[in-house]
Each structure stands twice: as C-alpha cells, then as structure tokens.
Amino acid sequence: MVFEPFIIAFCCNYCAYAAADLAGSARLQYPPNVRIIRVPCTGRIDVIHILKALENGADGVYVAGCLEGNCHYLTGNLRARKRVQYVRDLLSHIGIEKERVEMYHMSAAEGAKFVEVAKEMTERIRKLGPSPLKGETFMASRATKKNENRI
C-alpha cells in the first residue's frame, strides 16, 4: 500500500489562502493530502501549534505567509519564519527529519506557486514516510474510529 501523507498548511488569509482560492478558481489541482488552516497572519502561529499538529497525526506541516515586506501586520511572517526554524532545530535535536516542517512566502496572485508548494511538500513527505511522532494514542484513536465506522 502506498503511503499517503497527511499535511497541515497554515495559510495567511491575505496571501497563501487567497492564492489557494485563486488556484481553485483557475481549476489548478493540488494534492488532497494538504489540509489548509486559515490564519489572519502567520505571526499568529506559535511553536506549539506546529508541534500539536505533528503530535496529532500530521506527517508534515508548513506555514505559508506573505512575501517579505508585505505582511499586513508588518513582521508577522518574519516571526513565523523564526518559529518554524525553531521547530526545525528542535526536530533535528530529537532525531526527526526537520524537512517535515517548512516555511514558504507567496503573494495572493501566486495560485500556481501555491499548487507547486503543495506538490513539493507532498512529494517530500511521501519520500520521508510516516511521521515517527504519530504516537500510540493517535494510532489507537484512529483504530477506534475505524471500528466505530464498521458498527
């Protein structure tokens, strides 16, 4: 069975989310592995949000914010980049591939870039395989849900 990664994308409302919307309007397709969480600004994303996403079953997480100098809250995207780097360093420190977490910058007009990024992350995580952070609790809850669906 081919491994299909589960990826969380935290997208800024003003750029990446709008770019995803544009991609949809242009009927550009991106992998269904990516689930978007819209945030008012990537500066809203904290280290704990990324770690919780990984702990709760994401194989990869990326944060997509405005281009440098274009953040509506001035430095939100720069703060997000630092936090993403912090998580990457933390993952490396505990022996987990830092490539599972990434930061991207794009404008609202870059629907094609949004698709390219979604494909790139999906391919990257597919190569890395399932996240070792998917704990026993997560797997057990999934098994329970599967069993509930059978009844």
Ligand code: FES
């Ligand atoms: S408003 Fe888009 S990253 Fe801050």
